[in-house]
Amino acid sequence: MQRWDRVEAFVEVVRLGTFAAAARQLKVSNSHVSRLVSQLEAQLGTTLLYRTTRQIRLTDAGALYYEHCHHLFDGLRDAEAAINDLQAQPRGVLKLTSATTFGERFVAPLINDFMRLNPQLEVRFHFTNRQVDIINEGYDIAIRMGTLKDSTLIARRLCERHEYVVGSPEYFARVPVPHTLSELSRHRCLVGSRDHWRFDIHGVRREVRVEGPWEGNSGPALLDAALKGLGLAQLPDYYVDPYLASGELISVLDAYRHDDTAVWAVYPRHRHRSPKVYQFIDYLVAHIEELLPVRRNFGPAHDEPSTTDAVEKSGKVP
Known part of the structure; x- marks a missing residue:
C-alpha cells in the first residue's frame, strides 16, 4: 500500500530544494523528512536523490517519479481551494472586455445586476472590437464571438450566434437577389470590421473576400447602411432579427449560412478558482438568454449549394 506521506515529503524536498525547507513546509523535523524519503526509496x-552536504540532485529515476507525482498534490491543493472558494463572496476588481455592441446590449446589464448582488465587487469593463491579449493586458474575462482559435484559455459557451447576409427591399428592387456565392462579386457589399464573409458549403467553412462602396468598423452604422438600401451586409442575429421580422431587411444566401459562431466567455486557466470569475460566468450563462432576441428562422427555403460554389471553394474559379 502506498504511503502518501513519503511521496509528499519527496515532492516537497524537490519543489523547495532542501530537506530543511520541506520540513518547515510540512511542520516536521528534518530527520523525519529524510527518513520518509529513505523509506520511499527502499x-x-x-x-x-543524490545527497551532499551542500545540495540535493535528482537521479534519473527521481526526475521521472517527480514528474508523475507532483501534480497529484497540486490537484489536491486546487481541490481544497475550490471547496473553500465555493461559497466565497466575489470581491476585488473584475476586469473584462467585450465587443462593443454585444457588450453594451447584453453583458453590461448583467454585470450591473451582478454588482448589485455583490457590493464588494468593482468592475473595469472595456468595450472594443479589437481582440485583446487577455493575459498580457491583465483581463480576467473576455467575451469573444465566432469560432475560437486553439488557445491555452478556458472557454464557456454563452449562447448561439448566427450571421445573416441581408439587404433592404429598396436594394432588391434595383438588383436581383443572389442565389450563389459567386454572385456576390456583382453586388454592392458593405464591409464591416473584416473584409471577408464566412459561409458554409456542405459542412466546410468558406471565406469569401468582399468589397464595395462602404466600409466601417461600427456594427450599428453598417446596419443603418443596409437598412437605407446601400448594399448587402453580413451581420449577427442580434443586430438584424427585429428588421427581418418586420420585413425591413431580407435574408439571402441562407443555404450557406455559417452557424458555428457562438458567443464565448474566455479566461486564463489560473483564474478558474477566483469567485469573481467563475460566479460571474455562471451568472452570464444563467441569464444571458433572457436578454437575447427570440431565435427565428428567416428567409426563403434553403437551396442546396450549387456546383459553381463547390468548384469555387476549391479555388478553381477566381
Whole structure:
C-alpha cells in the first residue's frame, strides 16, 4: 500500500530544494523528512536523490517519479481551494472586455445586476472590437464571438450566434437577389470590421473576400447602411432579427449560412478558482438568454449549394 506521506515529503524536498525547507513546509523535523524519503526509496527499490552536504540532485529515476507525482498534490491543493472558494463572496476588481455592441446590449446589464448582488465587487469593463491579449493586458474575462482559435484559455459557451447576409427591399428592387456565392462579386457589399464573409458549403467553412462602396468598423452604422438600401451586409442575429421580422431587411444566401459562431466567455486557466470569475460566468450563462432576441428562422427555403460554389471553394474559379 502506498504511503502518501513519503511521496509528499519527496515532492516537497524537490519543489523547495532542501530537506530543511520541506520540513518547515510540512511542520516536521528534518530527520523525519529524510527518513520518509529513505523509506520511499527502499519501497521503490531505487535511489531518487543524490545527497551532499551542500545540495540535493535528482537521479534519473527521481526526475521521472517527480514528474508523475507532483501534480497529484497540486490537484489536491486546487481541490481544497475550490471547496473553500465555493461559497466565497466575489470581491476585488473584475476586469473584462467585450465587443462593443454585444457588450453594451447584453453583458453590461448583467454585470450591473451582478454588482448589485455583490457590493464588494468593482468592475473595469472595456468595450472594443479589437481582440485583446487577455493575459498580457491583465483581463480576467473576455467575451469573444465566432469560432475560437486553439488557445491555452478556458472557454464557456454563452449562447448561439448566427450571421445573416441581408439587404433592404429598396436594394432588391434595383438588383436581383443572389442565389450563389459567386454572385456576390456583382453586388454592392458593405464591409464591416473584416473584409471577408464566412459561409458554409456542405459542412466546410468558406471565406469569401468582399468589397464595395462602404466600409466601417461600427456594427450599428453598417446596419443603418443596409437598412437605407446601400448594399448587402453580413451581420449577427442580434443586430438584424427585429428588421427581418418586420420585413425591413431580407435574408439571402441562407443555404450557406455559417452557424458555428457562438458567443464565448474566455479566461486564463489560473483564474478558474477566483469567485469573481467563475460566479460571474455562471451568472452570464444563467441569464444571458433572457436578454437575447427570440431565435427565428428567416428567409426563403434553403437551396442546396450549387456546383459553381463547390468548384469555387476549391479555388478553381477566381
